Amino acid sequence: MLATCRAPDGQGQIHAQCDAALVWKGGEILWTGPDAALPAETSSLETSGDAENRLVIPGLIDCHTHLAFGGWREDEFEQRIRGISYQEIAARGGGILRTVSATRSASDEELSARCLKWLAEMAALGVTTVEVKSGYGLTVEQELRILRIYARLKQKQPVRIVSTLLAAHALPQKFLGNRAGYIRQVAQNLIPEVARQKLAQFCDAFVEDGAFTADEARTVLQAGMDCGLRPKLHADQLSDSGGAALAAELGCISADHLDCVSEDGIRRLARSGTVAVSLPLASLYLGRPPAPARSLIDHGVPVAVATDFNPGTAPSFHLPLAMLLACTLQKMTPCEALKGATLYAARAIGEEERCGSLEPGKRADFVIIDAPSVNHWIYHFMANRPVATFIAGKRVEAADRGE
Ligand SMILES: [Zn+2]
Known part of the structure; x- marks a missing residue:
């Protein structure tokens, strides 16, 4: 067939x-x-x-991964099983910032070797294109370094790679108490340099309590658009924080997670033509209800399915498993999940004309x-x-x- x-x-x-x-x-x-x-x-x-x-x-497309990172966080996996929340773990020095220090201290060769191994394993699962985000560097130099590692991976192996700048992933320690200073650095220094060196096609931001506000994300994504980077957004994952509304307002190519999206947010996404990227592995690992995929589809929003591969909330790059979860947890049919991991995933990363x-x-x-x-x-x-x-x-x- x-x-x-x-x-x-x-x-x-x-x-x-x-x-x-x-x-x-x-x-x-x-x-x-x-x-x-x-x-x-x-x-x-x-x-x-x-x-x-x-x-x-068609070759499967994983349209949302955080591929390059140092270390793992399996101890936090057990802590969450014992009832400690993701936000509490982050407040104790775990979470994204812990991966940031492990990533900064890993060499280019180490990071690249890990990515190469995982890309080969993804290809064996049927994945032929992968979107990869930065976001564990959080300085101008370190974010550029991660994007350069991705650029070199394109030459080293056959899986196609699409890069996204996610400097607005977490507030780095150095800028505690100076949020505006970090946003300024990203918008005025990092984004123009990424665009000049053509290191990413997309700019992404994490809107959430404990990450960034909708206004901060708007500043970053607008700066990205001014330099030709198309916007994407981590939206409404742990709470309804207005992420879907912002994604629709800016015409984001995708709004990702959406576990807590409101009815109003769904309607706005339908009007803006934004692809909803569902990440059921993250919902499973966090033990939380996943995005309302059925309601999104019924409102006419295309729903892509991806892994969110990262060392904290989704330490798996098994896209067919994410598709199974989309069926069992989100009541998508197998055919809907397949279109979500092929054509709509391509749409979510601007590759629909090619794959x-x-x-x-x-x-x-x-x-x-x-x-x-x-x-x-x-x-x-x-x-x-x-x-x-x-x-x-x-x-x-x-x-x-x-x-
Ligand atoms: Zn993510």
């Missing part, structure tokens, strides 16, 4: 076809359709094999899954179901997959 995940007809329509063929050349898709209707001119092309009644899907669906002119990024249908794949969940991942028409070889 070939699930093209083309755009028409909304979240639940993946345009699946049995007895279908996919034709590509030089990394680009030329044709998809019924086997029996293969155009004559394709007969001169080499055939690359038969998927043997397996499922063929996210199997259509002529797009990149030949696709995955063969050892299951007869989308429902069967998600329902009979297994650790690693892809039998082959193709990026730009080339099979990602075992060596690339870190095996």
Whole structure:
């Protein structure tokens, strides 16, 4: 079965076809359709094999990760199980700022080697494009350093990388009592430099109690837009803090988390065309109700599904697991979850013209899954179901997959 995940007809329509063929050349898709209707001119092309009644899907897209970080925080995992809240842990010196010091003291080589290993493991799960955020540097130099590491990763391995500046992730210790000073530094020094060096396409901010206010995020994202960085937002994760309204006001390409989004926020997102990025692994790890995906979809908001891979609240990059959680916890159908991890995920990172669906002119990024249908794949969940991942028409070889 070939699930093209083309755009028409909304979240639940993946345009699946049995007895279908996919034709590509030089990394680009030329044709998809019924086997029996293969155009004559394709007969001169080499055939690359038969998927043997397996499922063929567009390469999965993880549109929200915090890939480069030092250390881990497994002790906080136990503390949360024992009932200590995320905010309390942060107030005791844990949380994001602890990862900031571990990241600052890790070398470029260490950070890069960790990312390379994880990207290979993600490709083995069927992921072909990953959005990666900075945000564990929190100084001009350190944020630039992380974005440069991402830029170099693009040359070193086949998974496609889209970079986002998330300097407004947490207030660094040095600026306690001088919030305005940090916002100024990000807006006036860091953002113009990131844009000048073309190190990121997007600018993101974390609006939450204990992180940044909507006004502070507006200043940062506006500065980003002035320099050509498109805005994204961590919105309404732990409380309804007006994140969705701000994302809609600024025309953010995505509003991510939304676990606590209000009815009014949902309506605003629907009007602005912003993609809602659901991160059910984070909700699961925090033991909190996830975003109201059903209501978002019913109001016409496209819902993407991603992992939020980070060392605190989502220490897993297993995107198919996040898709399963979107089904069981958020009542998305398997087909809705698939469109959320392909076409709508591409839309959330501005890549819809290039990937996210199997259509002529797009990149030949696709995955063969050892299951007869989308429902069967998600329902009979297994650790690693892809039998082959193709990026730009080339099979990602075992060596690339870190095996
Ligand atoms: Zn995040």
